[in-house]
Amino acid sequence: MATTGTPTDITQGSRTKGGIGESTLRPDGTLKVTGEFAYSSDMWHEDMLWGHTLRSTVAHAEIRSIDTAEALATPGVYAVLTHDDLPTEVKRYGLEFQDTPVLAHGKVRHHGEPVAIVAADHPETARRAAAKIRIDYADLPVVTDEASATAEGAPLVHEHRDDHHADHVPHPNIVHRQPIVRGDADRAAERADVIVSGEYVFGMQDQAFLGPESGLAVPGEDGGVDLYVATQWLHSDLRQIAPVLGLPEEKVRMTLSGVGGAFGGREDLSMQIHACLLALRTGKPVKIVYNRFESFFGHVHRHPAKLWYEHGATKDGKLTHLKCRIVLDGGAYASASPAVVGNASSLSVGPYVVEDVDIEALALYTNNPPCGAMRGFGAVQACFAYEAQMDKLAARLDMDPVEFRRLNAMEQGTLLPTGQRVDSPAPVAELLRRVKARPMPPERQWLTAGEAADVRALPGGLSNTTHGEGVVRGVGYAVGIKNVGFSEGFDDYSTARVRMEVVGGEPVVTVHTAMAEVGQGGVTVHAQIARTELGVAQVTIQPADTRVGSAGSTSASRQTYVTGGAVKNTCEHVREQVLEIGRAKFGTYHPAWATAELLLESGKVVTDGGEVLADLVDVLESESVDLELRWRHRPTEAFDLRTGQGNGHVQYSFAAHRAVVEVDTELGLVKVIELAVAQDVGKALNPLSVLGQIQGGTTQGLGVAVMEEIIVDPRTAKVRNPSFTDYLIPTILDTPTIPVDVLELADEHAPYGLRGIGEAPTLSSTPAVLAAIRDATGLELNRTPVRPEHLTGT
Amino acid sequence: MRVNFTVNGPPQEADDVWEGESLLYVLRERMGLPGSKNACEQGECGSCTVRLDGVPVCACLVAAGQVEGRDVVTVEGLADFAKQREEHGGCASAGSGARGASGAPEASGTPGTSLDEARGWAAKGTDSGTGEGDELSPIQQAFIDAGAVQCGFCTPGLLVTADEMLERNPSPSDADIREALSGNLCRCTGYEKILDAVRLAAARQSEAV
Known part of the structure; x- marks a missing residue:
């Protein structure tokens, strides 16, 4: 049987060294520009069927009956499965709690929940058959916010919770709650000369990765299944999939297909189990590809949040205290909500020194769409609120907003509200100084020499709504703090297998990890690390799959740190073994084999003084060295459930933004003119990729500042805009110039001193844009995204 | 139905095409050309852009039947297309197709x-x-x-x-x-x-x- 689109090794040669610190080009670049790179939706298999998912049309209802007879009788249909067809006792899955039914059982808890799956010989046949499934729903009342979810007699989203947070939460509709108490906020408030407070609202953002959820499941002759899929963490998927299928993990063989972006939205399972169930039932390969409409229901979103903040400051500009309460809407299933709560609470103070705090963050269970991981993960919502507070405080004190932040900026050595000390560089003040020092973009930049206004440079753009009349400029600043890696005591390891051998008279290295390359450039960096550590030009990156140990998730800005660290570590051990072989063969010929520090460079064993001792080709001959090793960053601790104290985080990442906007105050339209960024990256392993991460993250922050929001009807809990027509993400015309200033202050605890970078730029981008719009309009604007009616008051 | 058109030069024939299929579906699932991408399938994202008689279009919005007798260039044929254009003095065409309608x-x-x-x-x-x-x-x-x-x-x-x-x-x-x-x-x-x-x-x- 033929399969097309299966991933193959990617070999990258290099004329020069191509190690870390260079902007080497992506090894998958050529495949991606020629259209040959096989994404998960491109897979094709002879005799393949198409799967389709029938989803609930209501948010909360009892399922009285499901009639699949007509669907099953449709010509071309091979299988129709519901909850009753699940093969084992394990019928639920989930990242942290196993609270999510594979197919709805007895009731649905949110709009778009999967109820039945169909396999047919054409995708349209599957869709039409699914439409013939008759489901009798009896509506249940919905809970959609904190008031309705915790009201007396509120319907419980999950009636019989058995998860590890069930015992300590104040209400069964609260997934997890994390207070942090340190010092005495009430007493400290007495020292304050000014106190400002605010209630802030953060809308529901979608990851909107372009490659839809998709994959191909191929039944194996051994009763197992081969699954090709786009995900962020193969082994986490595997751990959730195998028990539902009733198969041991070794019979579920997963391979990463091309991933069209992720941004957190592929941490949870989508079509994986469904495709496997249909493949095992029909005995045929089954492909499932969501369309964009379904994709909006197929993955979790960023938690919308309500945040209450109170800060005080003395008249000389020092923060006295923080009281805050952050309520995140987790929707119908837990997903990553507990960890998002931990982040939101522990980073709620921002990159500032505040000794007396009273913090509470919690996530709700509601009948809204499930929310979970998205780039920034709880720290984004908090940053929006604390940065608005900083501007308010500066205004009350008649201080410059950057100067006020600088006075309170954390630095290396600062004690966080969790009691953890920041033990690596924290250049918060310096990042702000840098974005502020940049020259401003020219005024009235829409006037090109000798011509009329270029509407493309104005709010409203090609809609031709203004030629400059009513347009006001504003400038805003923000800075944020994001943790790197999995926190709160999680065993956050990665695994790398590295093989060195001689092929065709040349030493070559093969790197095999299960790291999900989702576009970030991990594969580029792995090859660079192997070249740096092993001194070879030719490195082959094998496709990620479950034949090698877990790499952990491509999340939390962690992969270059953790899987990069694992590749480095395995390379170091391979080098030691290669040197051992060399010593055994050639040790007697030169004393340096025993006495000197030896390196591998340009295919040779050299001393640290640069003397060549042997060619790797001669050392290895027909031998190979092949190791698979786990690597861990330093351990973290859980936060105390009552006080929030604990060394919960591994590392922090900081970025600052300056936004320059122009607002058409008559129509409420915003044009972001420039979004300048400064970020400390510790060490830029690949400077070009670093810029790409910073600019891309910044743009997602811009999106949720002025356009992106999933609108959920508060009455029905139904999603109203599941399309790219109605959910707007920034186009190239909406996106400004993004100048980037990169600092490299090494973190001595991290491989090469690097700092995880992917998320920090998403944090401060949004509040900087909001601050600039406030500066332009004088409006308070406590909600993001800003819509035209918020600016015109209409 | 059967649809005849050229893809990246040579003539192609797609058989058993259901009338509701888009050009994008035919390219991806029937011709083995998945380079054109299926990100939104509603004409909003441009990921499936191909040239139809020289004009860039979203292949997801073109019914397969509409391409009968016409010339399509996809990303898979872009390198050849550009080379041909260079050889013909900056005036490439997709087979016999007319140039883009955008004028000067x-x-x-x-x-x-x-x-x-x-x-x-x-x-x-x-x-x-x-x-x-x-x-x-x-x-x-x-x-x-x-x-x-x-x-x-x-x-x-x-x-x-x-x-x-x-x-x-x-x-x-x-x-x-x-x-x-x-x-x-x-x-x-x-x-x-x-x-x-x-x-x-x-x-x-x-x-x-």
Whole structure:
């Protein structure tokens, strides 16, 4: 049987060294520009069927009956499965709690929940058959916010919770709650000369990765299944999939297909189990590809949040205290909500020194769409609120907003509200100084020499709504703090297998990890690390799959740190073994084999003084060295459930933004003119990729500042805009110039001193844009995204 | 039904096409050309952009039957298409197809990017990348060199769109580039490196002339 689109090794040669610190080009670049790179939706298999998912049309209802007879009788249909067809006792899955039914059982808890799956010989046949499934729903009342979810007699989203947070939460509709108490906020408030407070609202953002959820499941002759899929963490998927299928993990063989972006939205399972169930039932390969409409229901979103903040400051500009309460809407299933709560609470103070705090963050269970991981993960919502507070405080004190932040900026050595000390560089003040020092973009930049206004440079753009009349400029600043890696005591390891051998008279290295390359450039960096550590030009990156140990998730800005660290570590051990072989063969010929520090460079064993001792080709001959090793960053601790104290985080990442906007105050339209960024990256392993991460993250922050929001009807809990027509993400015309200033202050605890970078730029981008719009309009604007009616008051 | 059309030059025949299928579906699922991407299938994201008789269109919005007797160029054929254009003095065509309906090249508001500036944006990469020996079109090479590719899902559509723009407007201003590419969504890059890539391709093109 033929399969097309299966991933193959990617070999990258290099004329020069191509190690870390260079902007080497992506090894998958050529495949991606020629259209040959096989994404998960491109897979094709002879005799393949198409799967389709029938989803609930209501948010909360009892399922009285499901009639699949007509669907099953449709010509071309091979299988129709519901909850009753699940093969084992394990019928639920989930990242942290196993609270999510594979197919709805007895009731649905949110709009778009999967109820039945169909396999047919054409995708349209599957869709039409699914439409013939008759489901009798009896509506249940919905809970959609904190008031309705915790009201007396509120319907419980999950009636019989058995998860590890069930015992300590104040209400069964609260997934997890994390207070942090340190010092005495009430007493400290007495020292304050000014106190400002605010209630802030953060809308529901979608990851909107372009490659839809998709994959191909191929039944194996051994009763197992081969699954090709786009995900962020193969082994986490595997751990959730195998028990539902009733198969041991070794019979579920997963391979990463091309991933069209992720941004957190592929941490949870989508079509994986469904495709496997249909493949095992029909005995045929089954492909499932969501369309964009379904994709909006197929993955979790960023938690919308309500945040209450109170800060005080003395008249000389020092923060006295923080009281805050952050309520995140987790929707119908837990997903990553507990960890998002931990982040939101522990980073709620921002990159500032505040000794007396009273913090509470919690996530709700509601009948809204499930929310979970998205780039920034709880720290984004908090940053929006604390940065608005900083501007308010500066205004009350008649201080410059950057100067006020600088006075309170954390630095290396600062004690966080969790009691953890920041033990690596924290250049918060310096990042702000840098974005502020940049020259401003020219005024009235829409006037090109000798011509009329270029509407493309104005709010409203090609809609031709203004030629400059009513347009006001504003400038805003923000800075944020994001943790790197999995926190709160999680065993956050990665695994790398590295093989060195001689092929065709040349030493070559093969790197095999299960790291999900989702576009970030991990594969580029792995090859660079192997070249740096092993001194070879030719490195082959094998496709990620479950034949090698877990790499952990491509999340939390962690992969270059953790899987990069694992590749480095395995390379170091391979080098030691290669040197051992060399010593055994050639040790007697030169004393340096025993006495000197030896390196591998340009295919040779050299001393640290640069003397060549042997060619790797001669050392290895027909031998190979092949190791698979786990690597861990330093351990973290859980936060105390009552006080929030604990060394919960591994590392922090900081970025600052300056936004320059122009607002058409008559129509409420915003044009972001420039979004300048400064970020400390510790060490830029690949400077070009670093810029790409910073600019891309910044743009997602811009999106949720002025356009992106999933609108959920508060009455029905139904999603109203599941399309790219109605959910707007920034186009190239909406996106400004993004100048980037990169600092490299090494973190001595991290491989090469690097700092995880992917998320920090998403944090401060949004509040900087909001601050600039406030500066332009004088409006308070406590909600993001800003819509035209918020600016015109209409 | 049966549909006859040319794809990247040679004539093709697609059989058993259901009337509701799009050109995108036929290309991806019937012709083995999945390079055109299925990101939204509602004409909003531009990831499936192909040239139909020379005009960039969203293949998801074209019914398969509409391409009967017409010429289609996809990302898979872009390198050949660009080479052919170069050999025919800057006037490529997809088979016998007519040129784009957009008419005369637009005047650009501000001068294009100089080659020196564009070189500044090019990566100081030392890798030749994979697929060594693959002949790429200038815009494809520029996307790799400038770091305009991350997840790559938007890349095929952007390449087809950008290539067509450079054909019409060989020295575009930044505003021209933004306008021409505004129908192609990218979620990874923040567009800066995509702008760099188009500037780089334009600059290399002007140097080559």
